[in-house]
Amino acid sequence: xxxxxxxxxxxxxxxxxxxxxxxxxxxxxxxxxxxxxxxxxxxxxxxxxxxxxxxxxxxxxxxxxxx
Amino acid sequence: xxxxxxxxxxxxxxxxxxxxxxxxxxxxxxxxxxxxxxxxxxxxxxxxxxxxxxxxxxxxxxxxxxxxxxxxxxxxxxxxxxxxxxxxxxxxxxxxxxxxxxxxxxxxxxxxxxxxxxxxxxxxxxxxxxxxxxxxxxxxxxxxxxxxxxxxxxxxxxxxxxxxxxxxxxxxxxxxxxxxxxxxxxxxxxxxxxxxxxxxxxxxxxxxxxxxxxxxxxxxxxxxxxxxxxxxxxxxxxxxxxxxxxxxxxxxxxxxxxxxxxxxxxxxxxxxx
Numbered sequence: 001x002x003x004x005x006x007x008x009x010x011x012x013x014x015x016x017x018x019x020x021x022x023x024x025x026x027x028x029x030x031x032x033x034x035x036x037x038x039x040x041x042x043x044x045x046x047x048x049x050x051x052x053x054x055x056x057x058x059x060x061x062x063x064x065x066x067x
Numbered sequence: 068x069x070x071x072x073x074x075x076x077x078x079x080x081x082x083x084x085x086x087x088x089x090x091x092x093x094x095x096x097x098x099x100x101x102x103x104x105x106x107x108x109x110x111x112x113x114x115x116x117x118x119x120x121x122x123x124x125x126x127x128x129x130x131x132x133x134x135x136x137x138x139x140x141x142x143x144x145x146x147x148x149x150x151x152x153x154x155x156x157x158x159x160x161x162x163x164x165x166x167x168x169x170x171x172x173x174x175x176x177x178x179x180x181x182x183x184x185x186x187x188x189x190x191x192x193x194x195x196x197x198x199x200x201x202x203x204x205x206x207x208x209x210x211x212x213x214x215x216x217x218x219x220x221x222x223x224x225x226x227x228x229x230x231x232x233x234x235x236x237x238x239x240x241x242x243x244x245x246x247x248x249x250x251x252x253x254x255x256x257x258x259x260x261x262x263x264x265x266x267x268x269x270x271x272x273x274x275x276x277x278x279x280x281x282x283x284x285x286x287x288x289x290x291x292x293x294x295x296x297x298x299x300x301x302x303x304x305x306x307x308x309x310x311x312x313x314x315x316x317x318x319x320x321x322x323x324x325x326x327x328x329x330x331x332x333x334x335x336x337x338x339x340x
Contacts, residue, residue, distance in 0.1 A: 032254035034261050036293055041265040044258075061293055063261075064306030066280045066313050067165045067252040 002054045013052065020047040023060060034061040069118040074131075075138025080116060087112040090124050100127045104142040121146055137222045141177055148334065149177050155333040156180035156224075158244035160232050160260060162187075162208040164313050165276055166250035167198035168322035169329075173223075174216045176330060180224040181216070182244060183209050186231040196315040232256070237263045241271065246329050249275035250322070254306065261297055271296065274328050278302035279321040280311045288324060298338065300324045 001012045023030045035042040036059040068079045087093045102125040103110035123142035131139055141149040157178050159166045162185035185208040189199045203211040209227040241247055249260045264273045278301035287302040300321055307313050
């Protein structure tokens, strides 16, 4: 297990989890989530490629439709 | 002598000049046929004018000259807000319930230039919440809103982009705009726009919206910041879907919260609260 901070909360996750894996655990549509990892914006195309590391700080901002 | 602004023109007056000394306002007939604002508020005729004061004297039932009109439109503004807004420009992506309301508020306040971006046409189901008229059905929204904005404030410059914003064209469309408002309908498009602006347009500030459907209490609207360059307005929960519509009252509140944040950003007000 590794420690990360997700949306301001400390949490423990299994090793070798991608950003896509984390989004899926929250049952969100990955294409409607804005992801900030250690203050960098990560685009959807990279969600599968980036694996979370110990002490990462990740923010997931989910968007819902309507305008 | 001191300098004051009268209907947009700088004039010099004596130091002890009162409002009623200007334009023969001590005359009862002139008083009754004028609407007078002093620094954005109903004037008191006995008040003494100070350096840099702004006075607007609006003659009832007379069409002002174009020169005067621009300053009279902003006669109720807080002083010096108009000057800053006139130098600014804002891009609005999406001209639906959010974007059409945002465009109208920013035009009324005198933002110098608006970039209006929407690929769609006006259709009957828009009328319940969007700022269009039945005689504008099937026009491009960019053309319809232009028509309306020109009737409200012809001094605002408009740039129309009747295109769908995509990951491929977004940088080209927005590159000259420091202030961008995301006002589109689809959740995936919203996410793409916010992510792209934060990643590629490092000089831009973006204001988005998420969770504005229904007629839930508007006190459920809150802000979320993403980095220092994005702020999102909404309840982050109530999406437009089967059984949950978009309604004029709540959408217009969200739109004007977004527009107000844009104005605060332009004026250099703190966005921490």
